[in-house]
Amino acid sequence: MNPHHHLHESTLMSYAAGALPAPLSIVAGAHLEHCSQCRQRLREAEAIGAMLLEQTQPAANDARREQLREAMLMQLATETETDLPSAARPLLQERPGANPDHLPASLHPYFGSTLSGLRWRWMAPGVHCIRAEQMPSLIMLKIAPGKCLPMHSHGRSELTQILRGSYNDALGLFAPGDVADLDEEVEHQPVTAPGVPCICVSALDAPLVFSGWLARKIQRFVKL
């Protein structure tokens, strides 16, 4: 997987700052797992945060600082590595993307670990969805091949990571590994490619604004 559509620079900065709303950060994570280019830029965005940290001007509060310092020295004398749960995680058995049935690890808590294990619910003709538990604005969508989705724009931000299949819209072709990073100014009408269904995971920061009757019906039905 070699993505052609990447996270917007402002999204990377927001992620690095810990300011991206949770559902969006989960989809961003799903993209970052498969995109070394965005991981590289993320490191640069984190370096900006570190430099801002360097530049803070701490107020002098020497008495308190001295107390904390003493407390730290005490801890150094007593703590050993065993007091901290190990940071080591089991290494991945396979490279990300190696098994086509595997979902990105960021999505596992919400959708399980495999595509084949997903339990789709009918949403509209040609469209199935799964809403993440306890994360209502995070959804998985499966759109039938050759399907034209209703024209819609976005109330705030939407991040969509393509997992299988592909679609076309005014911004180009979106294939597995690509992320669509959209905001309120984009009104688009995705058309899925023929052949296989398009499966994508999508997070919203605010309600979608649909502009057609079918769309409004879908909206009422799924309360997007």
Add this chain to the structure above:
Amino acid sequence: MYPDAASTLLTFDTARIVSSSQQPSSEPTNWAGDMDRVARLRDCDCFMRIYDHFMPRLCVYLRGLGASDAVAEELAQECLLRLWLRAADYDAAQGALSTWLYRIARNLHIDRVRRERSWLQVQAAVEDAATVDMIERSSAEQFADQARLRQRINELPAVQARLVRMSYFEAKSHSEIAEALGMPLGTVKSHLRRAFLQLQSKVGGAL
């Protein structure tokens, strides 16, 4: 590799004597040598130099994110204790020490204060994937990157600087920034994008 008990005590005593006063300059320091001694020799003096530099800064950062004084102090202490315990995990070729600490502080805050369960899981997934990334930058190169970055932060246009600070120091989302400043969301995003491109440390010359 641990020093014996007697020399540990001696090290702690020396560390107490070392003044905790701030360095007058805000120039970034190259901590690679100190970290190496912390990791290999469990050198307490080196650790306390790092501690004295970062502890007050971490407190300012965490308070900015909305933590109370007490919580900010507790989290900052925990950050630095992690640095001590996991010093061997730090790889200077992967990035500056300040970036490593920044990440620890940010993650602790999101996990403990905002209690977003999803964040650490996503972090772990992205970090696992990042083990295949090859980044080798000498500490001198990184030091030069940092100096350039510092210069460019100071040169950001006022609006961009404000949005960058609202993102990093107040953890405000794009839509929160848009609402607070009465600015269209797309404008917030394009200002931040321009700021990012201007700050990118690897790009030589002005953009």
